[in-house]
Amino acid sequence: xxxxxxxxxxxxxxxxxxxxxxxxxxxxxxxxxxxxxxxxxxxxxxxxxxxxxxxxxxxxxxxxxxxxxxxxxxxxxxxxxxxxxxxxxxxxxxxxxxxxxxxxxxxxxxxxxxxxxxxxxxxxxxxxxxxxxxxxxxxxxxxxxxxxxxxxxxxxxxxxxxxxxxxxxxxxxxxxxxxxxxxxxxxxxxxxxxxxxxxxxxxxxxxxxxxxxxxxxxxxxxxxxxxxxxxxxxxxxxxxxxxxxxxxxxxxxxxxxxxxxxxxxxxxxxxxxxxxxxxxxxxxxxxxxxxxxxxxxxxxxxxxxxxxxxxxxxxxxxxxxxxxxxxxxxxxxxxxxxxxxxxxxxxxxxxxxxxx
Numbered sequence: 358x359x360x361x362x363x364x365x366x367x368x369x370x371x372x373x374x375x376x377x378x379x380x381x382x383x384x385x386x387x388x389x390x391x392x393x394x395x396x397x398x399x400x401x402x403x404x405x406x407x408x409x410x411x412x413x414x415x416x417x418x419x420x421x422x423x424x425x426x427x428x429x430x431x432x433x434x435x436x437x438x439x440x441x442x443x444x445x446x447x448x449x450x451x452x453x454x455x456x457x458x459x460x461x462x463x464x465x466x467x468x469x470x471x472x473x474x475x476x477x478x479x480x481x482x483x484x485x486x487x488x489x490x491x492x493x494x495x496x497x498x499x500x501x502x503x504x505x506x507x508x509x510x511x512x513x514x515x516x517x518x519x520x521x522x523x524x525x526x527x528x529x530x531x532x533x534x535x536x537x538x539x540x541x542x543x544x545x546x547x548x549x550x551x552x553x554x555x556x557x558x559x560x561x562x563x564x565x566x567x568x569x570x571x572x573x574x575x576x577x578x579x580x581x582x583x584x585x586x587x588x589x590x591x592x593x594x595x596x597x598x599x600x601x602x603x604x605x606x607x608x609x610x611x612x613x614x615x616x617x618x619x620x621x622x623x624x625x626x627x628x629x630x631x632x633x634x635x636x637x638x639x640x641x642x643x644x645x646x647x648x649x650x651x652x653x654x655x656x657x658x659x660x661x662x663x664x665x666x667x668x669x670x671x672x673x674x675x676x677x678x679x680x681x682x683x684x685x686x687x688x689x690x691x692x693x694x695x696x697x698x699x700x701x702x703x704x705x706x707x708x709x710x711x712x713x
Contacts, residue, residue: 397665408440409425409436416435424437441571445571446566447566447672450668454637454667454671456588456626457584457623458667459659460622470530473636474534474537475515475532476511477508477512484506485500488500490548504629505629508628518535563690564690564691565634566675566689585626639693640671648663670696674692
């Protein structure tokens with residue numbers, strides 16, 4: 358029997374299209390994403406325990422527990438003076454870099470955007486090195502403020518050199534790469550000229566958690582907390598902004614204010630993280646890519662996942678560096694660079710193939 362029915366005027370009409378195949382129900386997707394996030398939190402807890410337990414002297418789970426809560430324990434000083442500050446700082450720095458990378462990739466619509474690749478970490482590092490070598494700053498409180506200023510200045514420069522409102526992802530990447538190279542050349546020159554400050558500055562050229570102290574954790578916490586809250590609050594406006602400025606305005610978002618808020622959030626996160634641990638690269642690049650494969654592009658899920666999985670990556674890299682470098686250790690910045698380099702090449706290759 359024919360599916361084409363005559364119209365009242367004696368004409369024929371087109372057959373009705375087949376019904377669209379719908380994906381899983383929204384509740385099912387939400388449940389799956391929630392379960393995945395819970396699993397990521399459980400994995401983060403495991404990495405926190407491993408970070409407390411592994412080192413020059415491995416500790417069992419029981420020794421870690423007694424070292425945390427029993428002041429008379431033989432492991433109290435090891436846990437509280439060395440392992441706990443390092444673990445908490447890794448947690449905060451990983452969270453900051455993961456969120457900053459996700460926000461930057463959404464804002465620039467560039468999957469290669471990263472606080473390290475766009476020069477923001479280099480700006481913070483250059484400011485810290487300047488404060489050490491030429492201004493005699495030695496306290497961590499001073500480092501934080503200089504790092505924030507450096508990150509903010511480079512963020513504005515990358516945006517301006519990349520074309521301002523007419524900036525494209527490619528131009529932003531090129532501007533960031535150029536500024537990154539120039540700033541790290543300056544950092545290297547400053548280290549050569551001031552040998553007395555070399556030991557203090559070397560952590561800002563590699564990225565390390567080895568010198569973490571609890572006072573640094575306490576001082577960096579307000580900046581990262583503020584940046585985290587700002588980034589999470591930007592999820593909905595950034596979702597709207599991906600549709601274009603006109604559509605975003607129609608949905609009630611204000612693109613100019615959203616971009617300004619993103620710059621503030623990224624500056625707080627990157628400046629504080631770099632002041633605390635140095636310019637650790639590829640965390641902000643790798644984690645959003647892995648997360649989007651799980652959650653899709655919705656930033657309401659991407660950002661929370663990044664906030665959990667980025668510390669997993671950073672703490673895992675730190676533990677791996679301690680194991681591979683025994684009796685010493687490999688700095689976490691070296692490990693993340695080794696892990697992130699192949700992924701960066703893979704992403705570039707995929708973009709090249711897609712553009713062909």
